[in-house]
Amino acid sequence: MTGPFDPLRAQLLGAAEALADGPAALPEILAGIVDDVDHALREPLEIFPVCHHSPASAVAMLRRLRERQPKVIYLELCEDLQPLLTELRNCRLPVALQAFASELDGFPKESAPLSVIAPITEASAEYQAISYALDTPGVELVLVDRSTDHVFQWQPDVSTPAGTPEPEEDLHGDAVGVEIGDLRPRFAELEEHLLHHGRVRHWSEWWDQYVEQPLAGADHETYRQVMVLIGSLFRRLAPHDSRRFASDEDRERYMWTRIREHQAATGADPADCLYICGAFHAASRVAEAGSDPATPDFVITPRTATTWLYGLIPSSHSAIESQFGLAPGSVSIAAATWQKQLTASRLTPFRLQGQKGAGRKPKKALPAPVAASGAVTDHLTGYLAGPPALDGLDEEELRGWCVDIVRLARRNGYLASTADAIAVFETSVLLAGMRGRVRPTPYDFQDAAVTCIEKDTVPGRRDVRRLCEILLGGDRIGQVGYEALPPLARDVYDRLAPLGLNLEQRSIQRALLDLAARPELGACSQLLWMLRYLLPDQAVRPIMGSRRLGEKHIQESWDLDLGRHQRAIIELGYEGVTVEQVLEQRLRRDAWDPKATAARALKAVENSLLFLESPRLTEELGVRAIELLSAERTVDEAPDVLRRIRRLLGHYRATTPVLPSWCERFVTEGYAHYCTLLPTAFVEEETGVRQVGAMLGFLFSMESLALSLGCDRLQLEIAVRQSHPESPAKVALLWAALHQLGSLPLADLRVRVGDLLGNPLVVPSFPQYVSGFVQALEPVPRLAPFVVETLSEAFGRLPDPVLLPWLPNLITTLKQHAAELVPVLTREAGRTFPGTLAGLDSWTPPWKAPARARRLPGGPSGAGSAGPSGPAAAAAALLAAHRPAADAVAALLGCEGEWALHAAPVPDSPGGEVAAATLLKAHPESAQAVATLITT
Structure with missing residues (x-):
């Protein structure tokens, strides 16, 4: 019995024989892809192959759902994400379904947290299927792909999840992306070959040129057969010994096993069902594939004990592109293409009722379903026989692009004019002709705009390529509605409601908190400070006010950007209530x-x-x-x-x-x-x-x-005595410690430093000693005058040939080892040195001022006329010169004493000396302590 694809198979085998010098596997590959198409089309359960975020797949899906109206839809998506689908009504697309786990049981602890995301856009076949199934009575939607737990069970290295995006587009983080229809060559040589001969720069442009546009107006059977053909080609050319290929086959076994389990449990007729999967999986030939109940099942391993949390997070076109390695702007171009095809074909897409941005137009009733034909006819031969019939140049569309990009460029600082718009138009047509295209694509238009407008400079923060992406749809960013948020996120919005701000707005908003006039805003302030600690820096940023121990502000000012950081708040909800x-x-x-x-x-x-x-x-x-x-x-x-x-x-x-x-x-x-x-x-x-x-x-x-x-x-004391440092800085620290413990008087410390300055061999390392003394200001702050004295002695004693090379080393050392203590040293120097240049001429350093020794009659050191000498005389003179201060200190210490009646406040007068001597005689211990403090 002959099959519908026998003529095509014979034609391809004849071509393989004609290429006698080609690879030996070429006949097998060409015949195999035809067999895969034939096998997929003969399956009683209709397989609908798709490519992720493909407008052609979305349009084909929309048409097929309206014609066929299946009762059961099996969708390639993680099965445990199904409860989230109804929450899409409360969101503005694009958003991503997310599974999150921070407490792991069965996976390496160091790999936490684990996250899986599945982004959803309007221009995707899966969203059309979800909308149709959820809003059509009597239709059941079943997710059949492996669970999120199995995603990481089958991943080679859980600790390094794939799909890490660029930091500036980090809406999905380091989550593992799950997509329907990963149609891309599995080895670089094939992709490079296709890009080179297709005269394109990246894979997204090749796909748009050679698949999207030809299939935009194709009928269902042609679309289906071509997609399976492409999936089979990439599948047969992929390395079969790779871990990824084995994982793909396990996914196919998993999905078909779930499909048969559902049909056995519900009795669903395969003729009323539709299986939506990636074109790569549609060409599967594993033994477990098929809806026949006699087909062997795949043994599905149990899930780990890890607790998974589920929710929706905002997504964006740029995040999807980065997550799945697509060219920048490709998802925005796909969205614009989707809208254009809907207008051209006059189709009304499926949208969930209540969906934000979907409008409130009543849904039209679906026409009567068209019965599926059991006959399989060959549409591939005619499709492959010649080039597809593409639309010609749409001058009105291209002219509109050129005018709009010039207007947008002028707003962003470019010196663009009408002449540039004409040049972009002509260059777009020229590039399309050079690349063998009937009409310029958005990618040709981008290249032409960059060439004619940007030239060699970018005056602002946006280049022309980015402006083209904005023109063609922009980086659309989704939003999760209040009803779909986790309890923590809703609690945050409720508690910040007294601020009177629209926290869902995607712009920075200023919040002014007058805590004195409105004490009830104190709770908002407390919450904002906690969010400041938990969220990224730009989400909640204080402008006025701070939170430190002992501080209390009566006014605060905040910049809030919670709308653009909604994902971070949602993921906080996975950690607690x-x-x-x-x-x-x-x-x-x-x-x-x-x-x-x-x-x-x-x-x-x-x-x-x-x-x-x-x-x-x-x-x-x-x-x-x-x-x-x-x-x-x-x-x-x-x-x-x-x-x-x-x-x-x-x-x-x-x-x-x-x-x-x-x-x-x-x-x-x-x-x-x-x-x-x-x-x-x-x-x-x-x-x-x-x-x-x-x-x-x-x-x-x-x-x-x-x-x-x-x-x-x-x-x-024992620890200090046991310390024997060798480096100069630590030696200085040890000397400071000994001085603090009383083992090294200041006079002896001066002698040691003087010896260092007098030793030519030690002078080069003297900055290290200085850094040690500066560090000693932390444990021994009263050494600050001595450090100033040391530096002054160094500057005064060292000759210029030694001092000038030494200064850069000193500055570097202080900056490296004692930057935070230099201000302490500077303040002490300000108190020590005179404040004016005139005062410098008559200034005498405190450490060089002679001690005033006077013999006072009736002093505490002797009897009769013998008075105090040395330190005691200096103390007596100081007390007599500052009699009010001496009275205050005596009262503070609880000492009672009287000044002589004939005492004078001037220390040079005999009466003043007698009064001071009387006070010293009454309190000899205090006098000795003050004298020691003065001299040291």
Whole structure:
């Protein structure tokens, strides 16, 4: 018995024999693609091959649904996404169906989160099928593709999901894209060959030129046979030993098994069903393919225990192009082509009732269905025999494009004119002729516009190619309606309603919060700060106001762009029911991350105080910070730890009567921990000067609190004595620590620095010593005058041949190791040096001023006329010169004393000296302490 495709098969085999020098597999390939077409068409269940986001597929689907009106539609889409389809009514296309999992069970933990997206556009065959099935009574839609769990079960490496888009088009993130009809050559050589001989630049342009346009007006059988032919060709030329090909075959077995299960369960007649799948899968010849109940089933593995969450997220043309490797602008061009074909064919597309942007026109009743013909006729021979009959040049359409692109270019800063519009028109026709095309395509028009308008400069932020995409439809961005949002997203919109803004608007909106006049807006402010922490930077941006410990603002100003960041809010809904719950989970995840540090846990503690009023959570995070600090064996984050614990202690001291128990434990544990690591940190080359300075800063600034909580100061003294650094900066730090402990007086420290400046071998490394002293300002801030003195001595004593090469090294060292402490040094220098140039001539450095020694009668050092000498005399003179200040200090210290009646406020007068001597005699310990402080 002869088949309808026997003449075509014989013709192709004859051509293969004529090409005797061709590949040996050529006859098998040519005969095989005809067999695949014949096999697909003989299947009792009608197979409808499609290509994703193809206007030709959408028009063919629209026509077939109106003619055939099937009762059951099997659609190649993840079966667990079916409940989301009804929510498309509440959205503005394009949107994407999404499955999301953050807590994994059965997949590697490091691959979390997992995400699968399936974008839907109006110019797609699957949307026409979904709209028809959901709005037509008595029609059942069944998704038959593998579940999202199986998508990752069959993926070679779950930790590196495919389809990562460009950052600026990141609407889908790193989600794995699922599409219907992935029609593209599976190896680069074939695609390169087609592009070269088709005189096109990319695959989207080749498909539009050689498939979309010829099939735009084709009848159903011609369309169906050509699509299966293309799918079979790409399938037979694909590498069969690849992991992807094996996965494709498993998908086909999966889908056919689900189809037979549904038919067996419902008794559906294959004649009333329609199977929509990609053309690549329509040419399947696996043993499990077919609707015959006797066909063997595929063993479907169970899903993992991973909990999947489902929802809709906004999508866009550019996101779809980036997700699936299409040329920029191709989806926008497809949308424009779809609208043009609907107008030309006078077809009314299927749209879901209530769909945003679909209008409110009543749907027309469908005509009586046309009975399907069981006979298979050959439409391929006539289609392949000659070139397709394409429409000629549409001058009116092309002229409109040229005028509009010139107008759009002028708005964006280009010096375009009517002459450029004429040039674009003629160049488009010329390029189409050079490329063997009957009429210019949108891609020819783009190339012509770039050549004639853009030339070699782009005056604004948009180039001409982008302007052409905008002209032909633009980057349409979808939106998920309020009813289709998860509970968290709806809660966010409800709680921000008092602001009186349209949060669905796709533009930046300014929110002004006068918290003094409208205290009820405080809840909105709190929510905005939490969203600021959870969402991308551009979604919620504060203009005026900040959130830090101890701060309270009465006015705030925000820039809100939630409309364009709707996807981020929706994905927050996959993590929890409220923003507070998500924030708490994020803080716990940060603190208990395997790579978490004490500084990171302290940051979580601070954020919990800023955003959440939960003492229990704060206490838990603080205990976690103690555990992490005790387990750390490095001090790389000691500066961050010091900065954060100081801020937290200051907050608690200002707001609570007593410190929390975790704070006290952190101080005691940190004191012991850093004392233990201090000798090692001093000698390790990997540990920087800043880290050692931060350790000393923690030990010295927390010393009083630690000692009051039971720590032993001897532990710190032993740790410092055991430290033997070799690098100059750390040696300076050690000297500062010894001075703070009282083991190295300031006079001895001056001697050591003087020896350094006097040693020519040490002078080149002196900047390192200076950087160490600057870092010492963190643990020993009272060394600031000495550091200024050291730098002044260096500038005064070093000769110019040594000083001038030394200065760049000093500046570089300070910038690298002590940038945050240089302002402290600058302020001290401002207090030390005179403020005017005239005062500099008579200025004497404080460290060189002679000590005024006077012998005062009746002083505390002796009896009779013997008075204080040396430091005591200087103290007496100082007290007599500043009698009110001396009275205030005495009252503050609780010391009672009287000035002599004949005392004068001038220290040079004898009465003033007697009065000072009397006060010193009454309080000798205080006098000695003040004298020591003055001299040191």
